[in-house]
Amino acid sequence: MSPVVQLLAKRLSISVIVLIGVSMLIFAIARIIPGDPARIALGPNATAEQVVQLRDKLHLDDSIIVQYAYFVSDFARGDLGISLYTNRPVMTDIAQFLPATLELVFVAGLFMIGFGIPLGILSARHRGKAVDNVIRVLSLLGVSAPSFVWAVILMLLFAFFLPIFPIAGQISDTLTVPPRMTGFLLFDCLLAGDLRAFADAAHHIVLPAFALSLSGIGQAARLTRANMIETYDKPYIEMARSYGFPEQRIARRYAFRPSLIPSLTIIGLDFAAMLGNAFLVEAVYAWPGLSRYGVQVILRKDLNAIVGTVLVISATFLVVNIIVDLLIAFINPRIRYAERSRP
């Protein structure tokens, strides 16, 4: 078996164990949040009898172990139960809302890589100069201000004072949403051959994705800069310079590639963390995503939906981490060889 397949198998088996642990943990934690889920779901006017009936239906009076057994048995059939928030199957909700968040996070990830790494390289190459200082200040601002602050600031700047981007939603009200095929609106627009809708959806995603990515851009820039500066001090860079290699080639081939490995790990973690952090940006831009749904269901103590949402976010987190591990193994032969040589 190739080392990469071994690595993949190992990571997958660990991920399954982690997911089982997360499901147990979140199942217990969700039940500790104050408040009766049945009372919250039925609203303030519900009678005591109505509350008792719903508690009975949800098995809330059974022990937590029995409740977990019901959950596992339903989950094995692909059923995560009904959301008390939307009154629909949790699976339906997740299938509807997850693509919107993934699309947003994916575009934010592209911004993070597309802006963060080049800015880091630029900063490292011009260490101590004005460009470096400006990039460092901007990166610090990006990292230190929370994404919802950026969301509001960007909205005010580019949707209110200078109205060049839309304020809210995924697509203009006046356009017909293409038939749902993948759930990813940009893809669905392209698959339907509707370029106008695609352009409009792309226009809508820019501000929220940029607001979400700003912290990651700052992080990626700072990290890339620090790693590259460290690499620039290595003797083999000095040797390359002494051979008269062009500076651009040294940066790209000898300084950047080793610096990418620690950056990639952090970018991977940031990418996954954006799934959870997206809720504030989704709230400001009325983005119909899973993160916003997750917060709403926690506030309403919607037990089935909490467990379902956390499991999906955890699974996505794990998948992203596996991809990052594989990428690092691909980039760095030493990691591949270390994996192979382990007993």
Added chain:
Amino acid sequence: MNTIAKRMAAALIGVSTMALVPAGPAFAETVLRLDEVAVGELDPAKASDYADSILMFNVYDTLVLPVQGAPGLAPHLAKSWSADGNKHTFVLRDDVKFQSGNPLTADDVVFSLQRMQALGAGLSYLFANVESVEAVDEHTVSFVLKEAYAPFVSSMLRLPIVDKQLVMENLGEGEGDMGDWGQAYLSANGAGSGAYKVTAHNPQQETVMAKNADYFLGVPGAAPDTARLRYGLEPATVRTLIAQGEHDISSQWLPPEVLKALSKDGAQLLTESGTGGFYVKMNTTKAPLDDVECRLALTNAFDYGSAIKMIAVTDDVSQGSPATGAIPVGMLGANPPMDALKRDMDAAKKHLDACRYEADDINIEISWIAEVPLEERFALLMQANFAELGIKSEIKKMPWALFAEQVSKPENTPHISQLFVNAVTGDPDTLLYGMYNSKLAGTWQSPEYLKDADVDDLLEQGRDNTDLAARETAYKALNDRLMAIAPTIYGFDRQSVFAASDRVKVPALSDPSKAFGLDGMGFSFRLMEMQDGK
């Protein structure tokens, strides 16, 4: 640049150029855009909050409607009704069709009530007193009650009539012959006869409704062709959207500062009042509030004037008006507006002297609901007011879920709880019975744990008397009794305020003579007028 890169660049430029071209509608249609904080529940049997009411009153019809600008009920699906003891009979119009094209008959009314009782959710408790319901003929339906209930006809305002045939064709899995009673279907689709049809429903985003051209009363041309009820928008987003002309009516839950800013920018302020109030509830089982003199000391020390100033949006519009007692002005049995409650520190001191507890020994727990930041300000106001009497107090923030759980036991219920309570049918019974009947103590509405035989008796009189004048007398006496024993500080009569663009006229929310006096009914889209060219 190679060929592929050039092509990609050309495609990107093309697409970005398209993005900058405003996406215009294919044909001229008027679109109303409004928002609510909570997700709207489309299933009318589960409807309970404001967003649900907006959907319900537009997608479904009820047998009666509130009279606009005055108390009382007007015919709607029912042409007439009569009562014979505990039996109420309604004669239906014969020209009403559902949006599906099915005719609306007495069978649909029977089905709608049975479905509501079977699901036991939302406002179904209003119909717990119905023993049986029967279709006498195709257009006559009768309800037999277990016991007398004078405001039964007003309960019909909360019984939306569902298309039985359509629901039966879409039953989901469940126990018994009725499966899920169509819950899965009705949570995503409409099955009503209302002036607007549901065309799309995304609980995370919006419900889109379009004019029903076949509505039995007709829908005026000026009414919006499409209405988009958006959910969960942040105040900052709503403010930006309205300012940019991309939103028409805000929810009532915007902070006063945002409403004020929007008003300053030219937005009109719409209002809805007379349906409920802000009640500061005192736990009458806990010392020192088990002594009526102590409670009266607090009710007199409360600064009603400052309370009104705290909720003012502009000089003319406020999120409340001065309370005159337990019943909001305009509702049956209410005191007139000139009897507004006022702070009286002399009376407060006298009552405190008469209280069997020493002021120095009193430490009151004032709670506020974490989800309603306004209540924190009122908690601070009360703390300052009571301190003037020498009474110490502690402020406690409680999430709603925790509050609803804790009030089930008097010993866990805080001394003071702050709540907004509404009459769900506009009748004082649905406001006061749940709050003050001694059998119903210990719910979110009744943290007072009041046990008073006179109050119980007057509440029953309000239910039993079919004569309107006799009911009014009973509620006036009840109002007086509640003022005398002071289980509650009547903070202010609630007024919902909505910011709106000048693209829409909403007579039911701007002209008192057109107001319905029922939460959410002012949002009947068919009665709104979209303004041309705005």
